[in-house]
Amino acid sequence: MGNTSSMLTQYDIEEVQEHCNNTCKCFTCLLVSQSNCINCKFCQLILVSQQEIVSLYQRFCQLDRNSGGFISADEFLSVPEFAVNPLSQRLFRMIDGLNFKEFVAFLSAFSSRATLQHKVEYIFKVYDSDGNGKVAFSDLLDVLRDLTGQFISEQQRELVLTQVLEEAGYKKDSTLVLSDFMKILGNSGLKMEVEIPVD
Secondary structure (H helix, E strand, O other): OOOOOOOOOHHHHHHHHHHHHHOOOOHHHHHOOOOOOOOOOOOOOOOOOHHHHHHHHHHHHHHOOOOOOOEOHHHHOOOHHHHOOOOHHHHHHHHOOEOHHHHHHHHHHHOOOOOHHHHHHHHHHHHOOOOOOOEOHHHHHHHHHHHHOOOOOHHHHHHHHHHHHHHOOOOOOOOEOHHHHHHHHOOOOOOOOOOOOOO
């Protein structure tokens, strides 16, 4: 799979599927620092079908213009929806240099079969730009600034965030971890799905 010009074999497809499924995003696994729970119903989910993997591989090959087996942030910019995303700079840090397996695992958070925990972990990583496992008020403010641009003032952003945190039971000086994001977003009816076209 290192050479993106080659075709995927059945073995390659199963290996990518296993990689996505063995990177368990279940909240229980994350809390107990396991890669997979024993008999965890979330660990048994198939997040990405074999047909979707083939379709994603074709897209990956299109994006990997230099056929190096990795996609750079610059190559991702060729996707118009990504290029205009206000969070694109944050996402670049998460995706720069992804190989095909990592590319599929990254996109699996958008699968309709992905668990809420998987989706919340993805969102948490967007906010946790330094990767320290903690999100401070300043991190939240940075994301809100990226999303709103010049449409609202800094004072309005701080007021909005302070109110949202207080409604969720936190203070402005609170440092949030993944379990806090689960608490806040756990009952939100979060929808984060993208259909992968299959030929």
